[in-house]
Amino acid sequence: MPSFPVETPQRAYSAIVERGILLDAARYVPPKSGRIFVVTTEDVWNHQSTALVRGLAGLPHEVLFLPGGEDNKRLAPLETLAEEMVRRQGDRTSLVIAFGGGIVNDMGGFLAAIFMRGIPVLQIPTTLLAQVDAGVGGKTGVNLAGGKNLIGSFHQPIAVLIDPGALSTLPEREYRAGLYEIIKTGIIRSAPLFRFLVEHRDAVLAREDRAVDYIIAESVSIKAEVVSADEREGDLRRILNFGHTFGHALEAETGYRRLLHGEAVAFGMRAAIHLAETTGYLSAENALEMLDAISLYGPIPPLDGVSAGNLLARLASDKKTVQGTVHFILPTSVGEVKIVGGVKSIAVLSAIQAALA
Secondary structure: OOEEEEEOOOOEEEEEEOOOHHHHHHHHOOOOOOOEEEEEOHHHHHHHHHHHHHHOOOOOOEEEEOOOOHHHOOHHHHHHHHHHHHHOOOOOOOEEEEEEOHHHHHHHHHHHHHHHHOOOEEEEEOOHHHHHHHOOOOEEEEEEOOEEEEEEEEOOOOEEEEOHHHHHHOOHHHHHHHHHHHHHHHHHHOHHHHHHHHHOHHHHHOOOHHHHHHHHHHHHHHHHHHHHHOOOOOOHHHHHHOOHHHHHHHHHHOOOOOOOHHHHHHHHHHHHHHHHHHOOOOOHHHHHHHHHHHHHOOOOOOOOOOOHHHHHHHHHHOOOOEOOEOEEEEEEEOOEEEEEEOOOHHHHHHHHHHHHO
């Protein structure tokens, strides 16, 4: 049972990667918890609830449904759920279980952060992307029309339960979207993980247990290490934004309807790789190697009609922009990145155009 400690000033907890861990969920519910609210979506509940209900071992719980979809990742659904929690006598002893994909983990975590000024949350991510990203690290939030996750809070969970077996019902496109996030992790921090993805593509795409368990555990280990070193993204944690800066701009530009988050990250990585190469941070050979690895797990949906100029303009409103300066995470080699600010707009525009081509 790989268990990865996350130690932050707010809370110390474990991210546990284990097949069948949902059947042991009751162990991770604090003994003095009041009402338990499972925040999920109807599709996740229909496919995954049997294991969780068994795992809660008879603990009474209420199920609250989010509408799902990135375009519904807004404040209004959370207000509706919070009102329902009050109606069902939720209080400061209540517990939220965020049970679903990245949107559910972000929104469920944020609901816990703001209800009664903060109640505990247990994160149970059920998609690959959520298991290696949104479920770990305590970053919660919702979108604005102007940008992704611009309203949110750092609210660390009491534990993260990751069951690779939950991926058996995940649609192929959703699974591949999560793989892009794992490629990202390899590029920024783990050459062995990157090489594994390149050399074992068939096993990864076939969802062979050993391959899936390895790439999840390695990714969660890295995320836990980075979050423990920098909870609030003041320094090291910023490297996790590789591909996200450009990707978030693309999601906002397309109204959060055209791509899955992981697909937007794939585009963002391509743009960052092109930018790193043209600005001299990355060799042409390494750039081609990274771009080829992303293509191995493609394709992403066509990006016809997306304006490079509009994406460039949107970068200014990204939450990582500081006093008007956009900071990019640029790879320098496999497993190494650099935080770079002050890049000329013409170079950024050229990188976006190359990624869109």
